[in-house]
Structures are given as structure tokens and as C-alpha cells.
Amino acid sequence: MFDHKKYIPFQPLKLTDRTWPDKQITVAPDWCSVDLRDGNQALINPMDVDKKTRLFLQIVKMGFKEIEVGFPSASQPDFDFVRKLIVENLIPEDVTIQVLTQARESLIKRTYESLEGAKQAIVHVYNSTSTVQREQVFGLDRDGIKAMAITGAKHVRDYAEKYPQTDWSFQYSPESFTGTEMDYAVEVCDAVIAEWKPENGRGVIINLPATVEMSTPNIFADQVEWFCRNLKQRDQVRISLHTHNDRGCGVAAAELAVMAGADRVEGTLLGNGERTGNMDLVTMGMNLYSQGVNPNIDFSNIQEVIDVVEYCTELIVHPRHPWAGDLVYTAFSGSHQDAIRKSIKFHKENNLDKWNVAYLPIDPEDIGRNYEAVVRINSQSGKGGVALVLERDYGIELPKWMHGELSQVVQSAVETTGEEISPANIKSLYEKHFIEVGKEWVLNRYNLQTESGQITAEFALTKDGPTMKGGGTGAVEALCDALSKTYNKSIEVTQFDERSLSTGTTAQALASISVLVDDKPYSAVAVNEDISAAALQAVLTAFSRS
Structure with missing residues (x-):
């Protein structure tokens, strides 16, 4: 049943003079969050208007300037949400909302109705151009699919003229771009661009979706570089990316495609989306940050981002999620x-x-x-x-x-x-x-006398109890001598260390010691303002363990 022979290897584009492998990303691309569209489609429990609003405000707070807010012609909640953003003046002056629609007049008309009163907006129209969808879904040839795209582009342009108070930009996606012949993808996009005339000042975006990730990221980068080279009005449009994660390479594909010439990246916070998800904006943004490139998005409170996304999507962020997960900076080894x-x-x-x-x-x-x-x-x-x-x-x-x-x-x-x-x-x-020691082993007082480089000392463990006497070249050696005589045990200091825990006149000293008592090792630590007292107590504590 597990038979790899039924699958066809993806045929790469032949691009022998590719330039992207020598490029480096030094400036962040334009970002567009599509959490409020793709994420909603892929949820077990779709977000309501309140949750959409909360997520929108979080995305704005992070600094995104282009946000796809929904598919208003597809559902009433999406329509209502777009109206709420506009009517309640929730869209900052420097933020442009984007809405998605299929290339059908009735849906385009409904889309513009949802956007009435917006200061600026991007209308994103799409239709699938891939070989498999042409043949198996639409039953149309190349000319038929191109005609669909051109008709949709005309409707987008014409309906925009009915709402002159809004600054309109247009975006077209040849859906399933990665499964489309490259010459045909360029042909369709050239035809759409010709209808929108960016040379007259209209903002135009061509979005290249890896709707299903079909190849390794380097092949996608080759496709994007070839497309950018061959598009007639490349210098008058922005090239955008919309990668998915079917092969687990959505971020890598987007990074290489930016190196190949793309200007803009669409994705979702933490990668939610259909199937295995969309391009992860947090991961790609933090990848840039870790290389000293300003992502122009604020990730400084990543836990707040996670909390909002988990609440709104009802999906849990994996603890090993790149950059954001609870355990990604934690070492147990x-x-x-x-x-x-x-x-x-x-x-x-x-x-x-x-x-x-x-x-x-x-x-x-x-x-x-x-x-x-x-x-x-x-x-x-x-x-x-x-x-x-x-x-x-x-x-x-x-x-x-x-x-x-x-x-x-x-x-x-x-x-x-x-x-x-x-x-x-x-x-x-x-x-x-x-550290802890029985009260019978707590040093009460000590007296040191030095003569000819030798110390003789008396030590008392209780206020009125008997004293122990010993001698040596230092206080520690004298105490060991006293303990050895009193308890008839051999004592040898093998390790000793003293260090200050703080500074100033009331600084405390930490004394650490390891001794052999009848050839068995015991270690202890003591803290005291008196350095000598700390060392002596450490000896007593270690000895008490024997």
C-alpha cells in the first residue's frame, strides 16, 4: 500500500545562470499578515468578529502595515468584520487592509461593498492557473483561464472607480503558481497588469503562491527569479510570495525567493493555515533579526503574541516552535x-x-x-x-x-x-x-594565638562547654588538629575556597571545604561576616557528617 512509484518527481526549471545563491537578505521584505483569512479557513472553530478584532489589534501592535483581513464575499462574519474595522475607525492611518476575492463579478461587487469608506485598501483577486486545475477542475485551456483572469482584473478596476474616496491598490495571484508553466504564469500576469496600468501610478502587486509546496526551496527560488526576469513591467509592480509548508520548507522557500527578487512576503503568525500551514512570519522575521537585520516587526513580547494567537485560533503553539516555543531557549543537557x-x-x-x-x-x-x-x-x-x-x-x-x-x-x-x-x-x-548542621556542631567562639609562625587555638561549640585545643600553621589546620585529638580520627583538608558574596563592611564570606575523615570525603559550606569563622564552621559542618 505504501508505494512511492505512483508519484511523479517535480521537474525543475532549467535556470543555469541563477543569481540568487550569491545574494544575502540585508533588508526586511514588505510583510503582509494573512492570519485573518487563511488562519480562519483552517480552524476547527472559526473565529468570530470579536476574536478577529483582538487578533487584528495584536497584528497592528506588532507593526504590520499590510494586513489581509478576510474574504468578505465568502461569509457574513468576514463581511461584518471588515465593516467593523472601517466604521469603528480601528485601522491606523499607516495601515492598509487587504481583502481576498475570486475572479467573479458578483463576489468582486460584494467585496467593494464591504470596503466602502476605507481610506486605503488592497483588493486581492485570484484564479488558479495550474495544469492540474485547468484540466481537472475548470476544464479550460490556457486561453480560457487567461480570459478568466483578465475579466476579473477588469471588474476589480471598474468597481474601484465607483468608490473614488478610497486609495485602491490591486493584487493578483495566479493560484497554484508552482504547478503552472512559467511562461504561462508570466503571460497571464502580464495580461492582468496591462488592465491595471501601474505606469499611471496604480499600486499593483503580483503574488506568487506556492499553494501546495511541490519542490525543494531552491527550485521555487529559480521559478521566482525566472518570473521576475521575464515579467514585462517588473519595475512597476511588487512581487509578493505566499508559501505553504507541505514539505516543511515554507520559511526556507520564502527566504530564497526573496533572494531571487521578491519584494513582499505573506504569512501568518506562528504559521497557522491550511494543511501544514502558511509561511511563519515569526520564524522568518526572527531569522532576519538573528542575523542583525531589522525585521521592522516588534517581537519583543513573544509570549503576548502566543497568548493572543492561541486564544483566537484555539490552537496550541508547540513548545519547540522555532524562536517562540516555551522550551527553545532551555537546556536540560x-x-x-x-x-x-x-x-x-x-x-x-x-x-x-x-x-x-x-x-x-x-x-x-x-x-x-x-x-x-x-x-x-x-x-x-x-x-x-x-x-x-x-x-x-x-x-x-x-x-x-x-x-x-x-x-x-x-x-x-x-x-x-x-x-x-x-x-x-x-x-x-x-x-x-x-550547610545545615546540628546545633551541637555550631562554632560558639574561638581564640587564636600566633607565635613564631605557628598558631595555637581553642575552640568552643557551646557557650559554657569544654574547649578543644589544637595547633598548626593556620586556623583551619589548628581546628583539624583539635578535632583529630578530641575524636581520635584522621582529618585531611583536600579542597578549600573562600569568596565574598557581596561588597561593603557587612559583606559575607562563603567558605567551601572538602576533607577526608578516616579517608572518607565530606564537603561543606558556611557563610559568615567573619572570614575565619566561615572557614572554621565549614570544617565543623563537614566533620559532623562523619
């Missing part, structure tokens, strides 16, 4: 976490002004994400990630030799639950295993 930690630290220490952080193609804060989501801990996480969480969320910077020990404690906990662990619980485990 230990090696990734360690690299991110080191890379961010390198940026801070070297005061770099250009972003170039391992595993993070952009700064998550640019689109409203916080660093708390960048590193999250589960059983796959490593020592670097656990250390980064403590440092990031609580300002606790542990020495590198402690990262492994803390990570083992955390990993043991998450392997038991099988779930992700929160930063608060990581801190709790850190305090329980390395």
Missing part, C-alpha cells in the same frame, strides 16, 4: 548547560557588545524570555547546569570542585522522582547537604 554557563560568563567578563553565546542564537531577553528558563534541571543535566542555577537565581557561586558533588546530590533526587527539579528545590538540597 549537562554539556549544553556547562557551555552556556561558561559562555555567558565569558561575555560578562570581557564586556562583549555582540551576542555570540553557545547554544543561544539570540539573547532570550530580546523577546521577553527570562534567563530563569534557559537552564532547567532533570536527570539528564550535568554539574555545570546545577551550579548555574544557584549562581543565576541566588548569587551562590561555588568553586568548580564542588559542582560535581552538588550535581550528584541533585541527580539522585531527580532520578528518584523522574521529574524536573525547581531552582528552589535545588537550593534546598544544597543547604540540606552542605
Whole structure:
């Protein structure tokens, strides 16, 4: 049943002198959001007027200047929505709405009725030109389909004259452009353009839809470059794109086609649309942003965009959605976490002004994400990630030799639950295993005396209790000597680190220590305003674990 032989390979256009592979996108194309048209057609529960209005306002807020707001001749809700935008003056002065219609007079007439009173608008007319639709759907030859397009173009032009108060622009789409012979696509578009006469100042857009994505993106780019070269009045029209995502390459196809000469891109926020969806405006816009190109669209509050789109479409945005998903800036892998930690630290220490952080193609804060989501801990996480969480969320910077020990404690906990662990619980485990100590092991007072480079010391763990005495070259060594004599155990310090947690006269010191007690390792941390007291308490806490 699974038989690949019934499918015909797409035949590419022969373009041996293509130029687009050497191009680079340095300026954002014109954008047109079609969320309020294609997205509505593809929803289980179509948007009502209120939801359409909310989504329209969000699109405007992001900075889109051309917005396709519906198919007013196709349904009463779409008609009512267009009227609401105009009557309630919801369209900003610098925004142009666009409406879609088939190339039939009755539908074109109804379309213009919906737009009465608009300051400026684009009327978007289309008919399918592909071989399969000519033969199997319409039963017309090339001339018959071209005549349909020309008739539709004339009706669009003539009805516009009945509403002279509006600044009209016209758009034509040879639907299923990718399945149309290129010479014929140019022939039809040339005929439509001739009816609209852009040379007289009329705004004209030719939109090239990959209504069904039929080939690899490079072949689509070849088609667009060939079309642009051969269109008679190319310099007097804008070339627009409307790619779909059947092969998962809608964004790539649009990017390469812009390199091939297109001026404008239609798409939807987060890629909703028929079948596998439309070109994703967020993804393509953020792709440009990540390359230092201003997309001219504001994505700085991506969560707000997601919230509005999910509410209006009743579709959930995947957590791995490019740029926007909840988890796309989150690292669970230990090696990734360690690299991110080191890379961010390198940026801070070297005061770099250009972003170039391992595993993070952009700064998550640019689109409203916080660093708390960048590193999250589960059983796959490593020592670097656990250390980064403590440092990031609580300002606790542990020495590198402690990262492994803390990570083992955390990993043991998450392997038991099988779930992700929160930063608060990581801190709790850190305090329980390395800081907390019974009151009988809390240093009450100590006295140091130095003579000839040697220290003799007395240590008391209770206010009125007995003291321990020891000696050495420093306070820590003296305490170890006192503990060894008192408890008849061997003690050896293997690691020691001191660092300040803050600045100023009341700054606290953090002392970290690892000792061998009868050849078994124990580690502890202590915090105190007195640096010596912090070190001594760390020794006592570590020893108490034995």
C-alpha cells in the first residue's frame, strides 16, 4: 500500500545562470499578515468578529502595515468584520487592509461593498492557473483561464472607480503558481497588469503562491527569479510570495525567493493555515533579526503574541516552535548547560557588545524570555547546569570542585522522582547537604594565638562547654588538629575556597571545604561576616557528617 512509484518527481526549471545563491537578505521584505483569512479557513472553530478584532489589534501592535483581513464575499462574519474595522475607525492611518476575492463579478461587487469608506485598501483577486486545475477542475485551456483572469482584473478596476474616496491598490495571484508553466504564469500576469496600468501610478502587486509546496526551496527560488526576469513591467509592480509548508520548507522557500527578487512576503503568525500551514512570519522575521537585520516587526513580547494567537485560533503553539516555543531557549543537557554557563560568563567578563553565546542564537531577553528558563534541571543535566542555577537565581557561586558533588546530590533526587527539579528545590538540597548542621556542631567562639609562625587555638561549640585545643600553621589546620585529638580520627583538608558574596563592611564570606575523615570525603559550606569563622564552621559542618 505504501508505494512511492505512483508519484511523479517535480521537474525543475532549467535556470543555469541563477543569481540568487550569491545574494544575502540585508533588508526586511514588505510583510503582509494573512492570519485573518487563511488562519480562519483552517480552524476547527472559526473565529468570530470579536476574536478577529483582538487578533487584528495584536497584528497592528506588532507593526504590520499590510494586513489581509478576510474574504468578505465568502461569509457574513468576514463581511461584518471588515465593516467593523472601517466604521469603528480601528485601522491606523499607516495601515492598509487587504481583502481576498475570486475572479467573479458578483463576489468582486460584494467585496467593494464591504470596503466602502476605507481610506486605503488592497483588493486581492485570484484564479488558479495550474495544469492540474485547468484540466481537472475548470476544464479550460490556457486561453480560457487567461480570459478568466483578465475579466476579473477588469471588474476589480471598474468597481474601484465607483468608490473614488478610497486609495485602491490591486493584487493578483495566479493560484497554484508552482504547478503552472512559467511562461504561462508570466503571460497571464502580464495580461492582468496591462488592465491595471501601474505606469499611471496604480499600486499593483503580483503574488506568487506556492499553494501546495511541490519542490525543494531552491527550485521555487529559480521559478521566482525566472518570473521576475521575464515579467514585462517588473519595475512597476511588487512581487509578493505566499508559501505553504507541505514539505516543511515554507520559511526556507520564502527566504530564497526573496533572494531571487521578491519584494513582499505573506504569512501568518506562528504559521497557522491550511494543511501544514502558511509561511511563519515569526520564524522568518526572527531569522532576519538573528542575523542583525531589522525585521521592522516588534517581537519583543513573544509570549503576548502566543497568548493572543492561541486564544483566537484555539490552537496550541508547540513548545519547540522555532524562536517562540516555551522550551527553545532551555537546556536540560549537562554539556549544553556547562557551555552556556561558561559562555555567558565569558561575555560578562570581557564586556562583549555582540551576542555570540553557545547554544543561544539570540539573547532570550530580546523577546521577553527570562534567563530563569534557559537552564532547567532533570536527570539528564550535568554539574555545570546545577551550579548555574544557584549562581543565576541566588548569587551562590561555588568553586568548580564542588559542582560535581552538588550535581550528584541533585541527580539522585531527580532520578528518584523522574521529574524536573525547581531552582528552589535545588537550593534546598544544597543547604540540606552542605550547610545545615546540628546545633551541637555550631562554632560558639574561638581564640587564636600566633607565635613564631605557628598558631595555637581553642575552640568552643557551646557557650559554657569544654574547649578543644589544637595547633598548626593556620586556623583551619589548628581546628583539624583539635578535632583529630578530641575524636581520635584522621582529618585531611583536600579542597578549600573562600569568596565574598557581596561588597561593603557587612559583606559575607562563603567558605567551601572538602576533607577526608578516616579517608572518607565530606564537603561543606558556611557563610559568615567573619572570614575565619566561615572557614572554621565549614570544617565543623563537614566533620559532623562523619
